[in-house]
Amino acid sequence: MSARAVVPVVVVLVTALPVLGLCIAQALGLGLRRGRVRRSDAPRAGTWTWWRRAALVVVLGVVGLTPTVAVTQAGGARVGVQLWFVVDRTGSMAAEDWGPGDPVVRAPGLAPVPAVQRLDGVRHDVVSLAGDVPGAFYSVVAFADEAGTQLPLTDDATAVRAWAQTVTQEVTAGSAGTRRDRALEVLERSLRDAQDRDPGMVRLVFYLSDGEQTADEEPGTFASIAPLVDGGAVLGYGTPAGAPMRTYDGTVDPEADYIPDPDDPSRPALSRADEPALRQVAAELGVPYVHRDGPTSTADLVADVDLDAVAADGRTDVSARRDVVWPFALAAGVLLAAEAWTWARASSRWRRRR
The missing domain is CATH 3.40.50.410 (von Willebrand factor, type A domain)
Incomplete structure (x- = not known):
């Protein structure tokens, strides 16, 4: 497997790494803070939210790099x-x-x-x-x-x-x-x-x-x-x-x-x-x-x-690269749906408190 890099690698790294670092820092910091206050009965929703966001950044970065695999089409080249x-x-x-x-x-x-x-x-x-x-x-x-x-x-x-x-x-x-x-x-x-x-x-x-x-x-x-x-x-x-x-x-x-x-x-x-x-x-x-x-x-x-x-003799077989984006795009969709659900719950609670 290799990358076709629809989005330039430099752009992916410059964009994704700072956001990923922020998400991991928030997840570790939040977990540490709560561990000091409540130990075993501390709610972990906030920590997992940041880990989920870190995973979303990674998946979107992979989609931007566009992984590909080699495929061979038998008899794809013209003969003459x-x-x-x-x-x-x-x-x-x-x-x-x-x-x-x-x-x-x-x-x-x-x-x-x-x-x-x-x-x-x-x-x-x-x-x-x-x-x-x-x-x-x-x-x-x-x-x-x-x-x-x-x-x-x-x-x-x-x-x-x-x-x-x-x-x-x-x-x-x-x-x-x-x-x-x-x-x-x-x-x-x-x-x-x-x-x-x-x-x-x-x-x-x-x-x-x-x-x-x-x-x-x-x-x-x-x-x-x-x-x-x-x-x-x-x-x-x-x-x-x-x-x-x-x-x-x-x-x-x-x-x-x-x-x-x-x-x-x-x-x-x-x-x-x-x-x-x-x-x-x-x-x-x-x-x-x-x-x-x-x-x-x-x-x-x-x-x-x-x-x-x-x-x-095999010379008519055509070798090409095929994008393998759909598994990562599917994972990104699931993570985005979870993010939307989390935001909806948080907004509902905030409105009830008011």
């Missing part, structure tokens, strides 16, 4: 699915080694590569996964040189498709190096907020990236958010052999120049997918790693979502 898409928008996601594009030679000495970007695979898979879980809530967290929520949790699947159709790589000139944990802080905050609001929801995280890291900092671990994640997958794009990437200045240009190799500007730079890093992220999150090399079905990635199991 929430999907987070954590999308890599760095320049490496423009590498042209995903999907069923016609193989072409992009530069002398390079092996033929498909002319479809890794980011095209992301677009396909985001839309496909949203369609695989209709009626869910969706959120998109994207990262490049910075991370941010580009789509807050919404049940509007068309908003997800609209985002996927318009997402682009970062502007090449503003690239500040790739870190695969760039979205970790934003994702954790979003997951915790969602858990606090809707503890009964199933939370799925899909991390879509090529795993490449060019920044010098050691990446952080996703293990800290694993308890917040019920499922999902890490989806990998690209090949270990790598592929060139076109520059991007904010406008879509299919014939834009390739990003040059910093060691040999006469050749395009190659971005190589880092599958071991992606497998590590998957292990930290406690979800499977899946390599995506074409626009195949994603239904099997969400096939094991079981809302009945979630409802049975």
Whole structure:
């Protein structure tokens, strides 16, 4: 049991303690005075009146503090699915080694590569996964040189498709190096907020990236958010052999120049997918790693979502506090009735004497 303190504790103490002290002092003093005069045959009505008033002060103080008890309502939280898409928008996601594009030679000495970007695979898979879980809530967290929520949790699947159709790589000139944990802080905050609001929801995280890291900092671990994640997958794009990437200045240009190799500007730079890093992220999150090399079905990635199991594991139970005032209010009513009766008797006697 705890107190909700409808009336501030300080106000209760400042108001009740002096009155309580006065009542106790009167009761003790009156009893002592009468004990000296009459001993065993002394009337005790006055003493008990002050003790009753002291009890009334205590009960009213407890009512002001408003005691509460914890209660649990089984199945009180809503049940559903929430999907987070954590999308890599760095320049490496423009590498042209995903999907069923016609193989072409992009530069002398390079092996033929498909002319479809890794980011095209992301677009396909985001839309496909949203369609695989209709009626869910969706959120998109994207990262490049910075991370941010580009789509807050919404049940509007068309908003997800609209985002996927318009997402682009970062502007090449503003690239500040790739870190695969760039979205970790934003994702954790979003997951915790969602858990606090809707503890009964199933939370799925899909991390879509090529795993490449060019920044010098050691990446952080996703293990800290694993308890917040019920499922999902890490989806990998690209090949270990790598592929060139076109520059991007904010406008879509299919014939834009390739990003040059910093060691040999006469050749395009190659971005190589880092599958071991992606497998590590998957292990930290406690979800499977899946390599995506074409626009195949994603239904099997969400096939094991079981809302009945979630409802049975207790997370849909809602904990709350319930006020327990009525016993003390009832006691206060009885004491007030006794006080009124005492005053009525005293007034009647006083009128008869006059």
